[in-house]
Amino acid sequence: LCSAAELEQPGESDGILELSDDLAVGTPAAGVFGAEPVIDFEVTPNRPDWLGVSGIARDLAAAGLGTLKTPAIEPVAGTFASPITVRLDAPEMCPVFAGRTIRGVKNGPSPEWLKRRLEAIGLRSINRLVDVTNLITYDRARPLHVYDIAKLVGSEIVVRAGQKVAQPFVNDVGEEAGALHHDERLIALNSVTYPLKADMCVIADAGGERPIGLGGVMGGESTGCSDETTDVFVECAWFDPILIAQTGRSLSINSDAQYRFARGVDTASLVPGIELATRLILDLCGGEPSEIVVTGQAPAAPTAFAFDRARVGALTGLSLTDDRIADILTALGFAVERGPSWSVTPPTWRRDAEGPAxxxxxxxxxxxxxxxxxxxxxxxxxPSKG
Structure with a gap:
């Protein structure tokens, strides 16, 4: 007994779905509704790379279930300097921010293949530009955001902490008697207004004065893309996981972006994420891309550490050859330098791997x-009795 929403089907979900009487018990729901089968994974907090299809596919391939097929991301050459620049006033919150202008796009409804992919995982198709960012979020565990340049005030995006706003206080006789200070506010894409506190990362324009997004959590309604959007700025940044986790708890927001940034997004995915988004946007919307703007520096990649492969047998009792151990680690993305003493370097998406154990x-x-x-x-x- 399920509604359409519980089966992740479009349409009204006011009550229980009524099905044909001639359907046999045990018939797969995917076949009945013409949908793709969906596998639901429970992801532990230490494995943010599993929050994208590519991460799941990597582990399945390493376990012998199929072959990993992740096509290389080909760079898209920019033809002009981006008119939008980025300034980091809070590098402890957002140490690196990449972006690119794409002008002359034609937004609108997404093609059926893209709609079906998003609807299969319970997402509603919005438009081509937004759907591209959602697809990459779920495919590569890489959140992005797109700004309508025509709605930006000024040509600079500023990343800063939340701040107080002064509001003049008028007394009973109509005279200004000082100012009241309160948290600035943001109307987010979900049409909810949120207070922005000093321990939250804010994306702003107008020289840093107007909030247009909550960094790593949700964009603002004021610069969202519509069917009339023609020029966009694509954001691909990295935000401090603890900060984003605290922001989500404080504001009770659990967006797709917040869920991933709070667990740690791959620090090496900024430029590849921009390039992948660019290619999809150009294919679906047309347009002309600028050069990529990268402000700040990503956190350092994990460092190598010594690994005694004999510990595998000592800790687990498994009897595996050196080749098998090396093959497993390599398939998972670890760089293995073999010799009398092995040295292993974790990939940038596996910061949870900190030592031999x-x-x-x-x-x-x-x-x-x-x-x-x-x-x-x-x-x-x-046992003795005494």
Missing amino acids: DLVEEVARIEGFDQLPTTPLPDQGA
């Missing part, structure tokens, strides 16, 4: 926990 866990997970040997505890004899 983490690598042992990865090897055991991919080899299969069902392969762990079962050894009974030694018989200690009957």
